[in-house]
Amino acid sequence: MAKILKIYPDNPQENLIDEVVKTLKNGGLIIYPSDTVYALGCNIFDIRAMEKLALIKKIKLEKSHFSIICNDLSHLSSFTKPIDTSVFRFLKSKIPGPFTFILEANKNLPLAYKGKRTVGIRVPVHPVPQLIVEKLGHPIASTSIKDDDELIEYSTDPELIAEKYDHLVDIVIDSGYGDNVASTVIDLTSGEPEIIRQGKGMV
Numbered sequence: 001m002a003k004i005l006k007i008y009p010d011n012p013q014e015n016l017i018d019e020v021v022k023t024l025k026n027g028g029l030i031i032y033p034s035d036t037v038y039a040l041g042c043n044i045f046d047i048r049a050m051e052k053l054a055l056i057k058k059i060k061l062e063k064s065h066f067s068i069i070c071n072d073l074s075h076l077s078s079f080t081k082p083i084d085t086s087v088f089r090f091l092k093s094k095i096p097g098p099f100t101f102i103l104e105a106n107k108n109l110p111l112a113y114k115g116k117r118t119v120g121i122r123v124p125v126h127p128v129p130q131l132i133v134e135k136l137g138h139p140i141a142s143t144s145i146k147d148d149d150e151l152i153e154y155s156t157d158p159e160l161i162a163e164k165y166d167h168l169v170d171i172v173i174d175s176g177y178g179d180n181v182a183s184t185v186i187d188l189t190s191g192e193p194e195i196i197r198q199g200k201g202m203v
Contacts, residue, residue: 002031002166004158006174009033009127017128020171021135028170029053031145031161032132034069034124036098036200038161038178040169041129041140044068050112050141056168057143061112066141067100067120071133079119079139081106087188094186096125098200102187112141118189128175144182156180 005016020030024043029052032041040056042049054061068079073095076083080103083091091101105119113119122142124130133139145165147155155161158174165172184201187194195203 002162002169002172004162004172004174007128008175012127012131014131017131017135020132020173023170024049024132024136024140029056029168030132031158031165031169031172032129033126033158033173033175033178034129035096035126036124036144036179036181036183038145038155038158039142040145040165041069041132041142043136044110044112044139044141047111050110053141053143056165062115064112064143065116065120066112066143067122068139069129069133069142070121070123070139071130072096072123075139076103076121079106079109079113080104080121083188084191087191090188090193094201094203096123096130098125098181098183100183100185102185102189102196104189120185122183126175128173147180 007016027046027049029042031038040053042053051061054064100120100122102118102120105116145155156178162172181200184199185197187196
C-alpha cells in the first residue's frame, strides 16, 4: 500500500522530503504535486523503476517519452546537446514555470532514454519537486496522471489519486488539490520556439 505524506508548498517538512528521496533511491515510485498537474515520478537512473513507470502507463519503455524534472538549468548539459545563446535566454526567461521544453538529446542520457533524439525538460515552480530533485542530487523521470473521466483530463484530488494508485506506487504526496491544466510543451530543437501543446504556461 502506498504511504500518504502530507507535504504542503508553503512549508515542506525536510524529514518528509528525505523520506521521499530515500524511497526514490531504493527504486520506489512516487506521486507528487507540481505547478500544473499531479504526476508519477521515479529515479531516472533506476532502470527497473523506469520499467515500472512504463508498465503503469501501459506502454513499452523504449516507446515512452517521460519528461525529465530538474530544479534548475544546471543539468541541461548532462542530457542535451549544446544550445545557442538565444535558446538559453529563452529558457531562462521561462524557468521555473509550467513548461516542458523539447531539446536535442546527447549520448549521455540514462539507460532508459538511450537512442532518443530528443528529451523533454521541465523545471516546475513548486517547492516540493524542486526540493526532491535538489536532495536526490539529480533529476527524476515524470509523467502526468490522467483521469478516467472524459470531461476532466487530469486527476486533481490527491485522496482519489491515492486510492487509484494504492498498490502501484510507494508514496503519494498530498499537497492539496492540483490543477487540471498540463504544462505548455515547446519544441526548441530548431532554435525557434514552437508550441506543440498549449497548456498552463503562456509564451
